[in-house]
Amino acid sequence: MTQDSPQATTFGGGVPGFDTSVANAARMWNYWIGGKDHFHADREAAEKVLEAMPALPLIARLLRRFLINTVDELTAAGVRQFLDIGTGLPTADNTHDAAQRAAPESRIVYVDHDPVVISHARALLTSSPAGKTYYIQADLRDWATISAGAQQILDFSRPVAVLLIAVLHFILDAEDPHRMVARMMADLAPGSYLVIAHAASDIEAGTAAAMARSYNASSSLTITPRDRAQVARFFDGLEMTGPGLLPLARWSGSSRDTTAGSGLSCYCGIARKP
Numbered sequence: 001m002t003q004d005s006p007q008a009t010t011f012g013g014g015v016p017g018f019d020t021s022v023a024n025a026a027r028m029w030n031y032w033i034g035g036k037d038h039f040h041a042d043r044e045a046a047e048k049v050l051e052a053m054p055a056l057p058l059i060a061r062l063l064r065r066f067l068i069n070t071v072d073e074l075t076a077a078g079v080r081q082f083l084d085i086g087t088g089l090p091t092a093d094n095t096h097d098a099a100q101r102a103a104p105e106s107r108i109v110y111v112d113h114d115p116v117v118i119s120h121a122r123a124l125l126t127s128s129p130a131g132k133t134y135y136i137q138a139d140l141r142d143w144a145t146i147s148a149g150a151q152q153i154l155d156f157s158r159p160v161a162v163l164l165i166a167v168l169h170f171i172l173d174a175e176d177p178h179r180m181v182a183r184m185m186a187d188l189a190p191g192s193y194l195v196i197a198h199a200a201s202d203i204e205a206g207t208a209a210a211m212a213r214s215y216n217a218s219s220s221l222t223i224t225p226r227d228r229a230q231v232a233r234f235f236d237g238l239e240m241t242g243p244g245l246l247p248l249a250r251w252s253g254s255s256r257d258t259t260a261g262s263g264l265s266c267y268c269g270i271a272r273k274p
C-alpha cells in the first residue's frame with residue numbers, strides 16, 4: 001500500500017455478493033442523500049421506505065453533518081486514529097477528509113462488509129501523503145477480523161475513535177450488539193472514543209415503527225430501532241462527552257419544542273473511555 005492511495009483488503013468470510021436486483025442498504029442510503037450509485041431495486045425500495053418516513057433524506061444529511069462535526073471535534077482534541085465501521089458508500093467529505101484537513105498525519109481505517117462499498121472505496125478514498133487511509137471488507141460482528149486488519153494501520157496502545165454511524169441498528173437483539181461494542185472498546189486504549197448514531201424506536205414512535213416495517217420488507221437487511229435506554233447501554237463504562245445522548249434533531253441545533261413531529265427518529269452520542 002502506498003501512502004497516497006487506499007488499500008482495500010478482504011478479511012474473513014460471509015460477505016454478501018453483488019446483486020443489483022436486490023435492494024442494498026448502502027445504495028438506498030446513497031439514493032436518499034442524492035447520490036448516483038444505485039439501481040432500480042434500490043430506488044424502488046427506498047421510495048417505499050420514504051412513504052413511511054419522509055424525513056429520511058434529511059436524517060441522512062444531518063447524520064453526515066454529525067459525523068464531520070464529531071471528527072472535527074475529536075481531531076481538535078488530539079485524536080489521530082479513526083476506525084469507521086459500516087462506513088457506506090463514499091460521498092463528499094468523508095471521515096479522512098475531515099480528519100486530515102486538520103491533522104494530515106491522521107490514520108483512518110474504513111470497514112464495511114458490502115462489496116459495492118469496497119469497489120467504490122478503491123477508486124475514491126485517498127489519503128494525505130502524511131497520513132494513511134485503509135479499507136477492510138469485514139462484518140461488524142467479526143471484531144477479531146476487524147481488529148487484526150485495523151492494527152496493520154492503527155496503534156491500539158494509543159487512543160482510537162470508533163465511529164458506528166447508522167450501523168448498530170442492523171444487528172439483531174439476538175446477536176447481542178451491546179456485547180459486541182463492549183468487547184470492541186475493551187481492546188482499545190484509555191482515551192479512545194465511541195461515536196454512535198442509532199435509529200430510535202421512541203422518537204415519533206409510530207413513524208419509526210412504520211419505517212422499520214417498510215424497510216424490513218424491502219431491503220436485504222433487517223433494521224431494529226431501539227429506545228433511549230437501549231442505546232445508552234452501548235456507552236456503559238464510558239464517559240459521555242458534549243451534550244450527551246440526544247435525538248439527532250437536537251444535535252443539529254434545534255430546540256426540543258421545534259423538533260416535535262420532525263420524524264428525525266435517531267439518537268446520537270459520543271463517549272470517552274476513561
